[in-house]
Amino acid sequence: MAVTGDTVVWVGQDGPGRALHPGAEIVDLDGAFVAPAFVDAHVHATATGLHLSGLDLTTVHDGAELLAAVRDAVRPGEVLIAHGWDETTWTSPRIPSRAEIDAAAEGAPVYLSRVDVHSALVSTALVDLVPETRDADGWSAEGPLTRDAHHHARKTVRAAISPAQRHRAQDAFLRHAAEHGIVSVHECAGPDISGEADLTDLLALAAEPGRPEVVAYWGERDATDLARRHGLRGLAGDLFVDGALGSHTACLREPYTDDTGSTGARYLDADAIAEHLVTCTEAGLQAGFHVIGDGGVTEVVRGFQIAEKTVGQRALAARGHRLEHLEMIDTEQAALLAGWAVSASMQPRFDALWGGDNGMYATRLGERAPALNPFAMLAATGVVLAFGSDSPVTPLEPWESVRAAIHHHTPGSGLSARAAFNAHTRGGHRAAGVNDGMTGSLTPGAPAHYAIWDAAELVVATSDSRVQRWSTDPRSRVPALPPLDPGVPAPTCLRTVRGGRTLFEA
Structure with missing residues (x-):
């Protein structure tokens, strides 16, 4: 593949490519593979960033572990924001009460969003910051807040972020x-x-x-x-x-x-x-x-x-x-x-x-x-x-x-x-409205949006029962994408390029 500026200009066999583009900078993939870069069609950037750097509740196994995680994470004078609990995966589905959250929070405002972010456990200190929550649809004196009550609580948390x-x-x-x-x-x-x-x-x-x-x-x-x-x-x-x-x-x-x-x-x-x-x-x-x-x-x-x-x-x-x-x-x-x-x-x-x-x-x-x-x-x-x-x-x-x-x-x-x-x-x-038939693919004329992936650990079984590494060579009788069977490690990103500009390089 040849890229000029922000555009893919040529795709084909290696020999003709080098002849057509003398003097080009050569990037040897050394066994890695290049593919169109991904688009994530639904994200919440700030909430994700806070989750990446904050308390992760996706790994707790019951209410007791959640309360212990809150006790360890609260800091005086700060709102504790955490995400990811899911009682349907717990060993015991009992959700902690408001009183238990208060005891673990030691007076701190606490907002703990459920994995779907459509309800949350909160402390009384957080509710006191937004009294109208108590009169809203979805209010609960003991359990998670839902509907409008949850929206009020989430707005309060958002305002607390500097x-x-x-x-x-x-x-x-x-x-x-x-x-x-x-x-x-x-x-x-x-x-x-x-x-x-x-x-x-x-x-x-x-x-x-x-x-x-x-x-x-x-x-x-x-x-x-x-x-x-x-x-x-x-x-x-x-x-x-x-x-x-x-x-x-x-x-x-x-x-x-x-x-x-x-x-x-x-x-x-x-x-x-x-x-x-x-x-x-x-x-x-x-x-x-x-x-x-x-x-x-x-x-x-x-x-x-x-x-x-x-x-x-x-x-x-x-x-x-x-x-x-x-x-x-x-x-x-x-x-x-x-x-x-x-x-x-x-x-x-x-x-x-x-x-x-x-x-x-x-x-x-x-x-x-x-x-x-x-x-x-x-x-x-x-x-x-x-x-x-x-x-x-x-x-x-x-x-x-x-x-x-x-x-x-x-x-x-x-x-x-x-x-x-x-x-x-x-x-x-x-x-997102880009319907030119090229964007998101690696064809001449398409924007140079691509990623390079390390597939060194990926193996697939061939028809004669041998095992070989994934390859981009169609003669190897390997599927057009790396194997994604359960348990097989996913490819690791080595470089991400948008419009010819490198966004990430391992």
């Missing part, structure tokens, strides 16, 4: 993304997520040379002025139609299996969804929504149908609107969304974490669980797939996301390795 702390977190996030072969991220910001000051600082930091691209979305209705002020791609991302399954706030048609009195939360109805779609379509902006439950998806599809009556199918499809997560959807709904050229920004590691006979999905939904995250069906109906992490909900590890998409818990719902890889590269660019 500009210097935010800068360190965002810098850590961008560096971490580059270290994992990611050249572009879709930041899903909004008034209930991060705030305008946070978004302003992130865009300024990403504009510095040598940073991954940040494609920014703002999840709020009636905010076209803000979108134009910041040059945003759209009013999309985490504009909530509903919540999350783990927190019992995803909107369902039928009650939760483990909470038969609840069908979750619905924050927007079809008319509000349609109004937002029309506003964005007429303003030349991409619209989009966070939607997970089948009740929420039903509202979204109805919203598109209502909007089509106002602006027409062609205008609606021309904007390439998008949906985040889209976990519970049937074939008929998928075909309708494909007709409106909707992109599905999805997270394959959700299935890896919560799918299967004994996973959280089965606990929450019973026999409905195997139908979740139907990647193959969506791709077959023509919905554009764009994969990401929803970091910090799952880590910035794109090869693991590709692996999860291949090895779906439900037979027939997974993708081929090539289709999964494309969804994490070209699909991400396309979901």
Whole structure:
């Protein structure tokens, strides 16, 4: 491959390449391989950076370990922010009470977000900073805060973060993304997520040379002025139609299996969804929504149908609107969304974490669980797939996301390795409105967005039962991508390049 400036200009055999480009700087891969760089189509930069440098609750095994971790981490005069607990994976599912959190916190304000970031355990000291939390929907005097009460608490925590702390977190996030072969991220910001000051600082930091691209979305209705002020791609991302399954706030048609009195939360109805779609379509902006439950998806599809009556199918499809997560959807709904050229920004590691006979999905939904995250069906109906992490909900590890998409818990719902890889590269660019047919691939004329990977430890079995290292040589009868079977180590990034400029080098 030959690169001039920021563009791939030639791909072919080694000998002719050297003859066509005499005097070029030669980079010998020495057994490594080059591939299109990844796009993460759903991230939360500051929250991820804080998680990378703060208390990690993803590894605690029960409430006692969580309380011990809080006791060790609290500091006088500081708000403790931690993330990642998931009681469905604990040896005992009992969640610590407010009184137990208070005792461990020793009077400090504490905010402990659940893995899906749609509920949180908090201390009384944190609640005292925002008294209106006690009167909000989702308030609990003992257990996790959900819905509006959680949004109030999260805003309080966000206000407690200093500009210097935010800068360190965002810098850590961008560096971490580059270290994992990611050249572009879709930041899903909004008034209930991060705030305008946070978004302003992130865009300024990403504009510095040598940073991954940040494609920014703002999840709020009636905010076209803000979108134009910041040059945003759209009013999309985490504009909530509903919540999350783990927190019992995803909107369902039928009650939760483990909470038969609840069908979750619905924050927007079809008319509000349609109004937002029309506003964005007429303003030349991409619209989009966070939607997970089948009740929420039903509202979204109805919203598109209502909007089509106002602006027409062609205008609606021309904007390439998008949906985040889209976990519970049937074939008929998928075909309708494909007709409106909707992109599905999805997270394959959700299935890896919560799918299967004994996973959280089965606990929450019973026999409905195997139908979740139907990647193959969506791709077959023509919905554009764009994969990401929803970091910090799952880590910035794109090869693991590709692996999860291949090895779906439900037979027939997974993708081929090539289709999964494309969804994490070209699909991400396309979901952000780049539909030139080249970006995200290594072909002449494409932007030079690529990563170099160490595959020295990767082996595959050949047809004659021998074992050999992965190779880019098609004569070796090796698949076009490295093996991603369970247990096989993922490739390690050696270099990440965006537009011909190196972002990371090991």
